[in-house]
Amino acid sequence: MATSLNRTEKEGAAMLSLTGRFPAAVGDMNTQKKRVLQYLRSQTSLLDKYVLMARLRATHMHLFYKIVVEELQEMAPIIYTPTVGTACLEYSNIYPFLSPPGVPDGLFLSGMDDYETLCDTIRNYNSSSAGSPEIAVISDGSRILGIGDLSCNGMGIPIGKLQLYVAGAGIDPRRTLPILLDLGTNNERLRTDPFYIGQRKPRPEDNEFYETVGRVLKALKTVYPSLLIQFEDWSSEHAFGLLEKYQNQLLCFNDDIQGTGAVILSGIINAITLAHTESGVSPDIHRIIFYGAGSAAIGVARQIQSYFQIDCGMTEEQARRHFWIVDSKGLVTLDRGDKLPQHKVYYARNDNGGQQYKSLLDIVNYIRPTVLIGLSSTPGAFNTQILNRMAELNARPIVFPLSNPSTKAECTFAEAMLATDNRVIFASGTAFPAYAIPETQTTCYPAQGNNMYIFPGLGLGAVLAQPKAISDIMIYKAAKALAASLTVQERKQGWLYPSLDRIRQVSAIIAEAVCCESIEEGSATNEVKDAFAKGQLLSYIEDHMWSPEPKLLKNKI
Missing domain, CATH: 3.40.50.720 (NAD(P)-binding Rossmann-like Domain)
Incomplete structure (x- = not known):
């Protein structure tokens, strides 16, 4: 229930020069959540719901993630599939409405930039006080879902995947980095669309493609050496080519593969x-x-x-x-x-x-x-x-x-x-x-x-353990951990996957399996090894999961 500002709150508002800029009533987070959900549920268009939630993410991050975490079954289809497919098709049209002016929706990189320019651009994007990015999801938009080449319009995919990282595994949203590498597009409809926001040129041949991507990855790892890179929605041939080239060189994986x-x-x-x-x-x-x-x-x-x-x-x-x-x-x-x-x-x-x-x-x-x-x-x-x-x-x-x-x-x-x-x-x-x-x-x-069962826990485990690379056996152990995570009741009902309501618990179990394999391979951090030696690895993982509720943030704020 809304209440009037008390004296301390009035004094604080005056100090921040906020007096008169907002109405008198103050609602707590639960009240604000109910207000947003009531309005969201009144919308009949899924795309309108997507735009509303995107705007909320840009203006009130904690409230956005409180709603997503607590109402994940309802929110996941809005912020990711199936709605994100429509959002990507319409991205150039809805782009101005997704965030306030000056607030970036993600990091757009150009294939024309040289290495030093790329490094400067990457540094300029991050303004978070929470620290350097831990996970980047990068796409060139060449194979968005089952739709095809959407290039810059595909930015909704890295954004959506990182939202699920936050909801599913407690990655700090301020330490996520959505990237769209704009290499042009072979989609003639986009190149002739007056509202299209990307480069209006054909995609490069393979030699130039791999050279450009290599330059971008080098810049990312120069600026953020411990960054986990997730490749997302690249064309099939390039997806396999990039994975083969970088799987054992960088801390990376391809979610589609x-x-x-x-x-x-x-x-x-x-x-x-x-x-x-x-x-x-x-x-x-x-x-x-x-x-x-x-x-x-x-x-x-x-x-x-x-x-x-x-x-x-x-x-x-x-x-x-x-x-x-x-x-x-x-x-x-x-x-x-x-x-x-x-x-x-x-x-x-x-x-x-x-x-x-x-x-x-x-x-x-x-x-x-x-x-x-x-x-x-x-x-x-x-x-x-x-x-x-x-x-x-x-x-x-x-x-x-x-x-x-x-x-x-x-x-x-x-x-x-x-x-x-x-x-x-x-x-x-x-x-x-x-x-x-x-x-x-x-x-x-x-x-x-749903890939959401795997990639959040896999990413969390890799961020904490910091192996030199994500090995095939780590992926296998993650899958085995997911298969074993079902409760007795879920198995009695013939389920193949656990309830999404338990996704954070499941992600912690998967992260534990990844960390254990990293220890086995001799590549885990000392902190992870110490937690394992003390029999406290799962607790260590859970303690490092971000929550939108300030009282639960522990040492993460």
Whole structure:
């Protein structure tokens, strides 16, 4: 309830020359939160809600994060997927309304700048009294979600990801750095749009691209040597190229490849366990089709392969043979007759006897898969005929339509349930509503393979442990920790992922796994090693998680 200013507050207002600039009533944070939520919920457009929350973040950071942290289930779809896709499409139009004049929405870097200019620009951006940035999310906007090349309009992605770092793992928002590297765009519509805010030139060839990105990364690490860099929404070829080049040189990871791979690995581990428990399918006989062959698909496949190698004791070659990759031309084979991009070659089949398979139904009939994973951005690709066939082949078919946003998903939860007699083990990349089985009125809830389960905890662990690089085994340990984080009740309900309401607890568990692996590899800080030696590592991690409530900030303010 609002109250009048007391004498001390009046004196303080006078000292700050605020007298007369604000109304007399003062509301506490809970009252302010209720006011914002009431107005936010009155808006019918998700884009309007996005703009409102962006403005609040720029003007009242603590209130923004109080709402996001405490109402995460409601806020996540507004500040990130699916709304962020629309926000990116409209970014040049809504840009003036996202923050007050003079308050930057993120750091825009140009490929034309030299090294010294880049260093100066990076230094000039940070004005926080909280210290140097700990995490940067950087994109060139070349492959935004399932939409494509949006270049500068893609700034909403680094901003959104860092908001989820704060909400999910307690990264101090004042120590986050959203970056859009403007290299031009091949999107002709943007180049001719009078309101477009980026450079109106084509993207560079590969040689210039890698030289420019290398210069930017060098500048970032010069200014902030301990910075964790997360690559986000780069084109598939460049995503793999950058990861291969810098994975062992810098403290960095690619969320589309490694984060997506880890979170889906976690869900697959629990799905395989469920299928084994309920229908006796041995973990080592699964046959997995990937419909879609971009960076996310190959990243997921590599992570699942690590499970077969480490947990099932297979050789690399044995594990690799459990995967079949399908692109827009059909089953990926070595003798298909087209030149395969490098990232597809590893899983290209050579045991097809010269036979080529184009349609997904023909491929399903040929392979008889136990698992069907979609990362194609092709809505409806898992149609009733495909899902019926999966149910004929398996007592508990595993179907993961992972494309984002929901309009790009290969099937919905309701479609999968109906077509499989409610036997599907399901996880999607976007949120779907619950489904009530008509005969029993039992309500079933779909799992969502949300990267938010992995990257906040992975990032927090890396920030605290400060390893020289994020190793493949760290990613694997993060996925295993997520899979093991379910409560007994969540497992009884057949869930594949924990409740998002527990995301900070889950992120701390994942960060602990990352720190432990960093200790094992001999690369952790002394503080992390000391906390581990005392049996207090989890508490140490929790103590370093930022909270929007001042009384909970401990030594972080």
